[in-house]
Amino acid sequence: MSRLVTFLILFVFWMMLSGMFDAFHLFLGVISCAAVAWFSSHLLFPDGKIGVAGRSVLGMAVYLPWLFWQIVVANVQVARIVLHPRMLELINPKIVRFTTSLKSPFARVTFGQSITLTPGTITINIDNDEFTVYALTDDTAASLPGEMERRVAAALEEERG
Known part of the structure; x- marks a missing residue:
């Protein structure tokens, strides 16, 4: 069941990105998404529990708009720095x-990926619970882990006692 759900998620995403709806491209999309789902569904559903992933999907739906806004803000900040005399x-x-x-x-x-997607920072290493991150400025370094970690926890971690 987790492979089927993984396939459906991948295929819908593939269709949105490709914009190609002829038989040839749909066939390629089905084959590609089926192969990826077969070999990697355990990454999306580690214990085969679809309910836990459902909570993650909802959490990500709330988190991603905030992340996209942070990416825009960081782009403006980095552009300001680069263009500054x-x-x-x-x-x-x-x-x-x-x-x-x-x-x-x-x-x-x-x-880690959210940090890397935000201009001015790059996740260099994740070793269990220790992160190593490159930061372009003092302000960026001071903001780590910060609000982003709290929002990821709210979106993806189960409630704690």
């Missing part, structure tokens, strides 16, 4: 290490 005074790259409170692997990966 004293750019070299504003940039202070550093490596930041911190421990996350996120417990599930999916939440940790989502958090």
Whole structure:
């Protein structure tokens, strides 16, 4: 059942991105999505529990608009820095290490990818609950882990006692 749900999610996403609805392209989409679902459905549904993933889908539906806005804001900030006449005074790259409170692997990966998608930061390494992140400025480094970690936890982690 988890493979079927994975296939359906992938195929709907593929159709939205491809925009090709002729028989040839739909056939290629079905074959590609079926192969990916067969080999990797355990990544989306680790225990085969679709209900837990349903909560994750709802959580992501709330989290993604916020993340997209943060990406836009960070793009503007990085563009401002790059176009500033004293750019070299504003940039202070550093490596930041911190421990996350996120417990599930999916939440940790989502958090790491969210950091990387946000301009001015790159997740270098995730080792269990320790993150190593490159930050372009002091302000960016100071904001880690911050609000993003809290929102990922709210979206993907189960309620704690």
